[in-house]
Amino acid sequence: MAKKKKMKLPFAYQPVGFVLGWSSGWLAGLAFRKTWMAIRHEEDAPDALDRDRGWGEILLAAAIQGAIFAVVRSAVDRTGAKAIERKTGVWPTDEKGGRD
Secondary structure: OOOOOOOOOOOOHHHHHHHHHHHHHHHHHHHHHHHHHHHHOOOOOOOOOOOOOOHHHHHHHHHHHHHHHHHHHHHHHHHHHHHHHHHHOOOOOOOOOOOO
16 A cells, blocks of 8 residues: 655645544533433533532543543544645655644
């Protein structure tokens, strides 16, 4: 398999990355609220400072929220990178896989 050409996209990807980051956070928040409603049938998920919630419930909510955020962020980042590659022929990261 031929190795893909990698070039730096110093400024071109920054606005796209910002929009993707913001949209992935919004989408993850929406997905978490829907998931919490399905699991606990409650509008509001517990927060670490909710006095009336127990440790188990708070940690469960945090674990679910973190997992959803990581999956959504990865899916959105990957989709954005693939779109940039399709448009420009260049993968929008440095050699180690991180953003420029």
